[in-house]
C-alpha cells in the first residue's frame with residue numbers, strides 16, 4: 001500500500017506547523033511504509049510546516065502539485081508555467097471587482113508550475129485569513145473566480161486551495177498527475193476532496209480508477225490533522 005498525504009489542513013493546521021506530539025507519532029508511523037507527500041506549496045514552506053525529518057523520511061515529496069519532485073532531499077524534476085499578460089489582467093480585474101475590502105500584499109504569486117492568486121493577499125494576519133475564509137464560504141468568491149478562469153482559458157485549471165487562495169496551472173498539472181507514476185494500491189488523505197478543492201483531482205481519479213477496477217484505493221476526506229491522526233492510529 002502506498003500512503004499519500006496532502007499537508008496543509010491534513011497533517012498540519014492550515015499554514016501552521018505540525019503539532020509536536022503528532023510529529024513524533026507520525027515519524028514512527030512512517031517506519032517501513034511507502035509515504036508520499038503532495039502539496040501546492042514549495043519545498044521551503046513544506047519544511048517549515050512538517051519539519052525536515054518528515055520531509056526527508058518520505059519516500060517522495062511532490063511540491064507545487066507535483067510540478068517539482070524531491071527524493072531524499074534532492075530535486076529530481078521540475079516543470080514551469082508562466083503567467084501570461086492576459087491572465088494577469090483577468091486576475092487584476094478580480095482584485096478590482098471583489099467586495100472583500102481588507103487587503104494585504106502579494107495577491108499574485110508565481111510558484112513552480114503554478115500561479116497562486118488571493119484577493120486578501122498572502123501577507124494577511126491569521127485573524128484576517130480566517131475572516132476571509134468564513135466570508136468566502138458564504139460568498140463563493142473563490143469558486144466563482146475558478147470557474148471564470150476555466151471558462152476563459154480551456155487549457156488551464158483553477159482550484160480552491162487552503163483558506164485564502166486559488167491555484168492556476170496548465171490542465172492536468174494538478175495533484176492528480178502524481179498518480180501517473182504511483183502504481184498499485186493507494187490510500188489518500190486530504191482535506192479538500194470535494195469538487196473545486198485542490199485534493200479533488202487526486203481523490204476523484206482514485207474513485208474513478210477504483211470504480212473501473214483499475215486500482216485498489218481508499219480516500220480519507222479528513223476534517224483536519226486531528227482527524228488524520230485518528231485514522232492513522234488504526235492503521236498498522
Ligand SMILES: [Mg+2]
Nearest residue numbers: 006008009191
Ligand atoms: Mg489541504
